[in-house]
Amino acid sequence: MAKVTRERGIDRAIDILDCLHHHRRPMVVNELAAAMGAPRSTIYQTTKLLLNRSVLDSYSGGRVFLGRKLFLYGSAVPEQYSLIELSRPFIDELAEELGERVELNSLVDWKQSILYAADGKRSYFFPLNPGASYPLPLTSSSRFLIDGFDEETLRRNIPEEDYFRQGERVMTLDRFLKDSQEAKAHGYSVVSDLLDNHLSSISMPIIDKSGVVLSTIGIAFPTGEMEASKDRFVEALKETVDKVRETFLMAG
Amino acid sequence: MAKVTRERGIDRAIDILDCLHHHRRPMVVNELAAAMGAPRSTIYQTTKLLLNRSVLDSYSGGRVFLGRKLFLYGSAVPEQYSLIELSRPFIDELAEELGERVELNSLVDWKQSILYAADGKRSYFFPLNPGASYPLPLTSSSRFLIDGFDEETLRRNIPEEDYFRQGERVMTLDRFLKDSQEAKAHGYSVVSDLLDNHLSSISMPIIDKSGVVLSTIGIAFPTGEMEASKDRFVEALKETVDKVRETFLMAG
DNA sequence: TGACGTTGTCCATTATAACAGACATTATGT
């Protein structure tokens, strides 16, 4: 009587895309199924469907990867996802003004993903690109991005390893929640040396008219700058966020 | 006894994404279902699944559009879709050398879509961006992109209206096929004044080691240039395609 | 006010798709 449970086809399809996106390389279908822990026959079948629709593309050696159609979809998103378009000039401006890297982040799949980034003057510093993502517990932005979710939801969805850096626990859910409340009270969030040693960030949320956190803007800089620059950064960040928010609400 | 036929969930999902991509704006779910000619209950259910997974995003007024996750996927494609990455410098170089617009095109969904484009010196001229697509029968590149498909398949899949420009038939399948054979024999394809008056293009295919046409590189220019520049364009295009092909096979 | 179109939810039905598992074929290693 073991109640056998079946995954939904659409979920399998998205899981396939997630898996490929995670591995960031073409994979053999068999390997893909193994990596997902999914039935081989299902993945072979689903893969064929997605290949037919150019959602996946074939590569040599029977490998598959995210397809041309996803490229086209991806190109169309920012046109309408106006937050990216609207924020861009302000983020560029802020990065230019401060000489530090500035990012637009949002919550995707229980990770913090980079929607847009402008590099600062420290060219040797911090090279992640749009599309990459951070573990939530280790960033200042996620203090705001998890707003509205209860503890149980967060426990279920944030992978345990996201609290670790190089095998060492650097954060707990409890602490994360406390930080989050504190950040909300202050209106900004500061995190140092979590994601990496000597790396700090300051973030503020972009909140829509119904109070939902849409995304965050964050500044990343060496922790050594903190004492000298924190006040200046917070002030400049606040101005930028206000400008973005105003522009966004105007655009409706 | 009417054999009722059901669409597959995955296909419905992709249809939704296609429809949104096609309309290029957020749509109300109901409107979406109508535009697709699909059952409302199905589309309501499927959009919810896709929203939960950030494949779609919500907009004000119950509207939905291509979501953040698609943006992330789209950003990851070119990293591995090495043809785009590899071609880019060569296409830039060619556009610079000739002063004309050069595109990397491929077949997606029975349209010719732009994977990458470098603008020429005619800044007033021809402003389509990557992600956009052309009707197959009206371009020089598609003479190569349809290689390997039989007449019946093409008849079924290429929409009738793609043979028309502003209500006037400017191409037939029969002519299209003849052009295609001829192009294959010559190794390049020239089309004038089909997509638009006074607009011409010359294309050559990028063919992998098994003889499959992966994509094409095309030059777009005013028809008036044809007489003076055709030979030069063909020669330069040939060199570029050879370089891309060689680089691509090396990367294999 | 009433008639009508639009938008969204919910349920029962049944065609079908996800799955398990057998089989075939091709690497890989010893």
Added chain:
DNA sequence: ACATAATGTCTGTTATAATGGACAACGTCA
């Protein structure tokens, strides 16, 4: 060569998902 793993295809079974259709809540236009 032999054993073993990796890869791909096929089929039957049954849980379930796509669908039709009823219902409700709006808005709007006359």
